[in-house]
Amino acid sequence: MGTVWVLLCVALSLGSFASAGNESVSNGGLEMNYYRDSCPQAEEIVQEQVRLLYKQHKNTAFSWLRNIFHDCFVESCDASLLLDSTRKSVSEKETDRSFGLRNFRYLDSIKEAVERECPGVVSCADVLVLSARDGIVSLGGPYIPLKTGRRDGRKSRANVLEMYLPDHNDTISTVLTRFKAIGIDTPGVVALLGAHSVGRTHCVKLVHRLYPEVDPTLDAGHVEHMMKKCPDAIPNPKAVQYVRNDRGTPMKLDNNYYRNLMDNKGLLIVDQQLYADPRTRPYVKKMAKKQDYFFDKFAKAITTLSENNPLTGTRGEIRQQCFRANKLHLNQK
Ligand code: HEM
Ligand SMILES: *[C@@H]1O[C@H](CO)[C@@H](O)[C@H](O)[C@H]1NC(C)=O
Ligand SMILES: CC(=O)N[C@H]1CO[C@H](CO)[C@@H](O)[C@@H]1O
Numbered sequence: 001m002g003t004v005w006v007l008l009c010v011a012l013s014l015g016s017f018a019s020a021g022n023e024s025v026s027n028g029g030l031e032m033n034y035y036r037d038s039c040p041q042a043e044e045i046v047q048e049q050v051r052l053l054y055k056q057h058k059n060t061a062f063s064w065l066r067n068i069f070h071d072c073f074v075e076s077c078d079a080s081l082l083l084d085s086t087r088k089s090v091s092e093k094e095t096d097r098s099f100g101l102r103n104f105r106y107l108d109s110i111k112e113a114v115e116r117e118c119p120g121v122v123s124c125a126d127v128l129v130l131s132a133r134d135g136i137v138s139l140g141g142p143y144i145p146l147k148t149g150r151r152d153g154r155k156s157r158a159n160v161l162e163m164y165l166p167d168h169n170d171t172i173s174t175v176l177t178r179f180k181a182i183g184i185d186t187p188g189v190v191a192l193l194g195a196h197s198v199g200r201t202h203c204v205k206l207v208h209r210l211y212p213e214v215d216p217t218l219d220a221g222h223v224e225h226m227m228k229k230c231p232d233a234i235p236n237p238k239a240v241q242y243v244r245n246d247r248g249t250p251m252k253l254d255n256n257y258y259r260n261l262m263d264n265k266g267l268l269i270v271d272q273q274l275y276a277d278p279r280t281r282p283y284v285k286k287m288a289k290k291q292d293y294f295f296d297k298f299a300k301a302i303t304t305l306s307e308n309n310p311l312t313g314t315r316g317e318i319r320q321q322c323f324r325a326n327k328l329h330l331n332q333k
Contacts (some may be wrong), residue, residue: 006316009072029312034126034149039118043130043148049110052133062199063103064135065253067128068305069195070098073182074164076309078153079124082107082322089156097165100202104323107131111322124322125150129306136302139198141253142295146306151316154325166204169269172277182308188301190274191282193295197257200242201267203230209269215270219264226267243267256287 035042053060054193059189074092082104085091092098107124110131112317114122126148133146179189206226209215211233214223229243245267246257257271261284266272274280287294317326 006278009135028307028310030147030149030264030307030310032145032147035118035122035149039114039121042114042118042122042126042170045114045117046110046127046130047134047262048132049113050138053106053110054135054138057103057106060103060106060197061135061138063101063107064128064131065139065195065198066101067107068132068302069192070165070310071125071128073178074157074161075095076153076157076311077125077129077306078311078316079128079319079322080153080155080157082124083156083325084323085156086324090158091156092161095158095161097161097167099205108322115320120318120320122318123150123152123316124319125152125310127322132302132306133169136253138255139251142299144299146303149310149312150321151311151313153311153316166270168172168201168209172270172273172280175270175273176279177301183304184301186279187283187297188304190280190287191294191297192301192305193271193274194255194257194287194298195253196271196273197246197255198253199243199245203232203235203241203243206230206243206267207233207235217264217276222263222265229247255287255291258284258294262288 018067026168033043050061050064067081068077070092071077071079081092081098082117083091083093085094093101093104111122111124114127121169129146129150130148133144137143164178165214166178176186176189179185179192184192195199207230210223210230211216222271224245225247230241235241246252246260248256248260260266261271261275264272265273266275275284281299287297320326
């Protein structure tokens, strides 16, 4: 009787393991606190590292926020963004759309801290997503619970990147269509672009609004400021010349971005269009008025972005170092 009971229990628990595996595949494979058994400290370690880095270099948080867009929006949240170029392929980081991305070596140090605790368990894709979540909090934004369980891709997606990431001067229609393709609606797009309430834009992306003629839709006082920061029609490539995205509260993720847009102080063409276009204008007004409404839509859109087509199950790998794929003999597949 005792033996039968034990056997039954073993059979039941094997059964539940098997079905848990299948279930997690059918729901996309991501879940809350995926590392609860395999690396219970993972999320805390990332959070601690993000906080420490933020104390030393505030702009690391801008990078974690921008990374989630540049990685997840290009086909999959698979940390392909973090791969360096190899003899055979160009990295995503070296494309024109990635201009200005920075702080990758600090992301490597977050991964190293996680590896010291649990070698080979936590993916770079999850480190990227969790660092974005914690970076958003450092910047004064909302805490957004996000699922984990992503695995890492082995290939750069540089060759398809421009099909996904809009350019600074693309039309609002292009922008809305591309976000809709991954399930982010119009208020979601308006909220996500609120990320441009922190950080900077280099003059190369702005001079076409100043020279040879000034874009007449820009606020005159803002033009003066932009011209002081970007005095040359062709910026000196050696000088680091840029304008802060939000002069009012440059270090805070807040709704001041939307007030800037209403004052014709949007830096990029895509920013300015959010207020000019009748499809997005009502949301700009509402977010300018209500920070809570902005945060709510922002949190939902970040969640959708973070769940875009992850590699789960046996697809991909757990990269040892974020800047390169594992050596072949270490591949799971
Ligand atoms: C239509 C979509 C978007 C376009 C065309 C765009 C374009 C740009 C450009 C040109 C810059 C300036 C880079 C530089 O000169 O250094 C920038 C900065 C930035 N973007 Fe976007 N972006 C878009 C959407 C987003 C989204 C969805 C996020 C995050 C959720 C984001 C986060 C950021 C951040 C945080 C910065 C400042 C980075 C820093 O200071 O290091 N952007 N973006
Ligand atoms: C957008 O700007 C880039 C330079 O950053 C330029 O090459 C391109 O022609 C511009 N596109 C449009 C539609 O103005
Ligand atoms: C239908 C299906 O995918 N079944 C799989 C469920 O999970 C077990 C173990 O994880 C696999 O062996 C089955 O093939």
